[in-house]
Amino acid sequence: xxxxxxxxxxxxxxxxxxLHAARAEGLPTVEIDQLMERSFGSTIPEAFEAHGEEGFxxxxxxxxxxxxxxxxxxxxxxxxxxxxxxxxxxxxxxxHTVVWLQVDAxxxxxxxxxxxxxxxxxxxxxxELLDVRLPIYEELADAVVPMGDRNIVRRALPMLRQMPExxxxxxxxxxxxxxxxxxVLVGRGLLGCGWWPLESRRFVVHDAAVTRYADSLGPVxxxxxxxxxxxxxxxxxxxSILEFLAEAEMTREDHVVAVGGGVVxxxxxxxxxxxxxxxxxxQVPTTIVGQVDSAYGGKTGVDLKFLKNYVGAYHQPSxxxxxxxxxxxxxxxxxxxxxxxxxxxxxxxxxxxWEEVRGLERIDPAGLDRIVFKCARYKCAVxxxxxxxxxxxxxxxxxxxxGHAIESAGGLADYRHGEAVGLGLxxxxxxxxxxxxxxxxxxxxxxxxxxxxxxxxxxxxQIAYHVQFDKKRTSRGVGFVLLSEPGxxxxxxxxxxxxxxxxxxxxxx
Numbered sequence: 001x002x003x004x005x006x007x008x009x010x011x012x013x014x015x016x017x018x019l020h021a022a023r024a025e026g027l028p029t030v031e032i033d034q035l036m037e038r039s040f041g042s043t044i045p046e047a048f049e050a051h052g053e054e055g056f057x058x059x060x061x062x063x064x065x066x067x068x069x070x071x072x073x074x075x076x077x078x079x080x081x082x083x084x085x086x087x088x089x090x091x092x093x094x095x096h097t098v099v100w101l102q103v104d105a106x107x108x109x110x111x112x113x114x115x116x117x118x119x120x121x122x123x124x125x126x127x128e129l130l131d132v133r134l135p136i137y138e139e140l141a142d143a144v145v146p147m148g149d150r151n152i153v154r155r156a157l158p159m160l161r162q163m164p165e166x167x168x169x170x171x172x173x174x175x176x177x178x179x180x181x182x183x184v185l186v187g188r189g190l191l192g193c194g195w196w197p198l199e200s201r202r203f204v205v206h207d208a209a210v211t212r213y214a215d216s217l218g219p220v221x222x223x224x225x226x227x228x229x230x231x232x233x234x235x236x237x238x239x240s241i242l243e244f245l246a247e248a249e250m251t252r253e254d255h256v257v258a259v260g261g262g263v264v265x266x267x268x269x270x271x272x273x274x275x276x277x278x279x280x281x282x283q284v285p286t287t288i289v290g291q292v293d294s295a296y297g298g299k300t301g302v303d304l305k306f307l308k309n310y311v312g313a314y315h316q317p318s319x320x321x322x323x324x325x326x327x328x329x330x331x332x333x334x335x336x337x338x339x340x341x342x343x344x345x346x347x348x349x350x351x352x353x354w355e356e357v358r359g360l361e362r363i364d365p366a367g368l369d370r371i372v373f374k375c376a377r378y379k380c381a382v383x384x385x386x387x388x389x390x391x392x393x394x395x396x397x398x399x400x401x402x403g404h405a406i407e408s409a410g411g412l413a414d415y416r417h418g419e420a421v422g423l424g425l426x427x428x429x430x431x432x433x434x435x436x437x438x439x440x441x442x443x444x445x446x447x448x449x450x451x452x453x454x455x456x457x458x459x460x461x462q463i464a465y466h467v468q469f470d471k472k473r474t475s476r477g478v479g480f481v482l483l484s485e486p487g488x489x490x491x492x493x494x495x496x497x498x499x500x501x502x503x504x505x506x507x508x509x
Contacts, residue, residue: 001072001095002072002073002074003074003095003096003097003164004068004071004073004074004075004076004077004096004097005022005027005075005076005077005096005097005099005160005161006068006076006077006078006079006093006096006097006098006099007019007076007077007078007079007099007101007153008079008083008084008093008098008099008100008101008137008140008141009081009100009101009102009103009137009147010081010103010108010126010129010130010133010137011081011108011111011112011117011120011126012103012107012108012109012110012111012112013081013101013102013103013108013147014101014103014147014150014153015031015078015079015101016031016078017150017153018076018078018099018101018153019031019076019078021151021153021154021157022075022076022153022157023076024154025154025157027074027075027076028073028075028076029075029076029077029078030067030071030075030076030077030078031077031078032060032063032064032067032077032078032079032080032083033078033080035063035064035067036056036059036060036063036080039059039063040056040059043116044056044080044118045116045117045118048118048119049118053118053119057082057085057086060080060082060083060086060089061086061088061089064079064080064083064086064089064092065086065088065089065092068089068092068093068095068096069092069095071095071096077096081129081133082119082129082133084133084136084137084140085133085136090136090140093140097142097143097160097163097164098140098141098142098143099141099142099143099144099145099160100137100138100140100141100143100144100145101145101147101153102137102144102145102146102147103146103147104130105123105126105127105130106123107147108126108130109123109126109127112126135352141171142163142170142171142172143160143163143171143172143173143174144171144172144173144174144377145160145174146174146176146380146381146384148176148384152174152176152181155181156174156181156183159172159174159183159197160172162195165193165195166185166187166190166193166195167187167188167189167190167193169187169188169369170185170186170187170188170190171185171186171187171369171373172184172185173186173373173376173377173380175296175320175380175383175384176380176384177297177298177316177380177383177384177387178387178388179298179314179315179316179387180298180316180318182316182317182318182319182320183197183319183320184296184319184320184322184376184380185319185320185321185322186291186322186324186369186372186373186376187322187323187324187369188323188324188325188369189323189325190321190322190323191213191216191217191284191321191323191325191326192216194218196217196218197282197318197319197321198255198280198282198318198319200253200254200255200280201220201221201250201253201254201255202217202219202220202221202254202255202257202282203220203221203222203223203245203248203250203254203255203256203257204217204220204222204223204224204256204257204259205223205224205226205241205256205257205258205259205264205267205268205271206223206224206225206226206257206258206259206260206264207225207226207228207259207260207261207263207264207286208225208226208227208228209228209260210259210260210286210326211225213259213284213286213323213326214259217257217259217284220257221248221250221254222244222248222250224240224241224244226241226260226263226264226267226268228263229263230263230303230407230417232263232264232267233263233266233267233301233302233303234302234303235302235304235311237267237302238267238270238271238274238302241267241268241271242271242274242275245271245275246275250275250279251276252276252278252279254279255272255279255280255281255282255318256268256269256271256272256275256279256280256281256282257281257282257284258272258281258282258283258284259284259286260284260285260286260287260290261285261286261287261289261290261294262285262287262289262290262293262294262417265283265285265290265294265295265300266294266299266300266301266302266309266312267300267302268281268300269281269283269298269299269300269315269317270300270301270302270311270312270313270315272300272315273300273313273314273315274313278315280317280318281315281317281318282317282318282319282320282321283295283296283317283319283320283321284320284321284322284323285320285322286323286326286327287326287327287330287334287338288327288330288334288335288338288339288341288342288368288372288418289337289338289341289417289418290322291322291324291327291372291375291376292338292341292342292345292371292372292375292376292379293341293344293345293375293379293396294341295317295320295322296317296320296376296379296380296383297316297379297380297382297383297387297393298314298315298316298317298383298387299312299314300312300313300314300315301313306408306409306466307408307469307471308404308407308408308471309404309471310471314387314388320376322372322376324365324368324369324372327365327368328365328366330365332449333416333449334416335363335365336363336418336448336449336450337416337417337418337419337422337450338418339363339418339448339450340399340418340419340421340422340425340445340450341375341418341421342357342371342375343357343422343425343441343444343445344396344398344399344421344425345375345378345379346358346375346486347398347425347441347483347486347489348378348395348396348398348483348486348487348489349374349378349486349487350485350486350487350488351486351487353371353374353375353378354486354487356371356374357371358440358444361447363448379396382395382396389472391491391492392491394472394479394481394491394492395481395489395491397472397481397491398425398428398481398483398489399421399422399423399424399425399427399428399481400421400424400481401424401428401467401470401472401478401480401481402423402424402427402428402463402467402500402503402504402507403417403420403421403422403423403424403425404420404424404466404470405424405463405464405465405466405467405469405470405504406420406423406424406454406456406463406466407420408466408469409456409457409458409462409463409465409466410456410457414455414456415451418450419450419451422445422450422451422452423451423452423453423454423507425441425445426438426441426442426445426452426506426507427500427503427504427506427507428480428481428482428483429441429483430503430506431480431482431493431495431499431500431503432482432483432484433484434483434484434485437483437484437485437486452507453507453508453509454504454507454508455508456508459508460501460504460505460507460508461501463504463507463508464497464500464501464504467500467504476494477494478494478495479491479492479493479494480492480493480494480495480500481493
């Protein structure tokens, strides 16, 4: 049996356009709306009027269920927007690769406002229907393609067709930004399955602590290890890597592979950006911070002395492979510290993700796949809307302004990045006058043995001093990200320095 690509999604998501792309690639295609119209001998709106939604859904379950249960030609099928409401259809989809074409309510209504849709005659109808169906699409999807221009599925199609080659349970996100598009893969066993996204020679830059993962990548041209820790994220280390690549005779047709956490991802990505004016990089994050945040979006860079990320560039990856099995080998302290990036993302996203994260009683590496994928989707959606930090992307800095200052005040050695950001979240929530939310976040940090008090040489004054060197400052001052309620960040907020120092002093008590 050859699995089919089954496109699901709301009205106006572009399922018919996706079928055109599949047909152009020579795949046999089926559009369910056409089958239903032939079955009823009428248009979809006429069938709804004559038989009601219940009658329509009953016949849809029979026709579509049977089709999915017997399809074995490796073709492409586009379901109706509400087909996934049927238990029989949902069960039958388990045999296939389900591709969710994601569209928000406002865009869906813009696309269908002048069409004859029996269940969606207003923007309010669209929003209510999508709220009901959204969790179903999310649960069923093996791959998520946020809809952009009409050709996005055509560009993603080669990767979508490779999904059956990947380990069972692997999820795909087709990430896109002005600087490029790339597949994000999240799953268990990705590094040992023999699949690789690019065909050119691989030059691996890896954290010295994860040599085992670098060795599992299959045929590589050459490798170089980077000492673990923030101390390696320097211009001198970048120069050493660039010299290594040159001596190894890497060309512009080859690519860099970054294996490790955020330090190696930033450092190797920066080297890929400047080597021969730019070569591709595949990010292979092996930490929670990398898998939920830093591997996506193309930010690369190094530190200057105690100034975090002061030199860098935007360089979108060619692919991200987040093998969640690597998280099981992390020391408890690193696992807990990395969880802060999950907490930050949940605070920014709000909704279902916040409810899921706030309810966690323990961090189980074996059960993080869903959360990692959700965080990756949120991060990539923000980057798609604002690749270069013009507005929305600044929200991702929640907790980082004071967090980076704590790292700098401590010589980048006293705290793990996540530990410092956790303290920064407490400061940001105090500045947001969100006392109840701050108390809950403090409880969560304590639950996972994370610090809730800052201890650095020089105390609050030293931290407040380093806040003024935040890399996002402008001539007007340092703009903070504030958050009064989960899902409602406010960026670029200028705060009285006295209030900042008071919030920092509270951390140092």
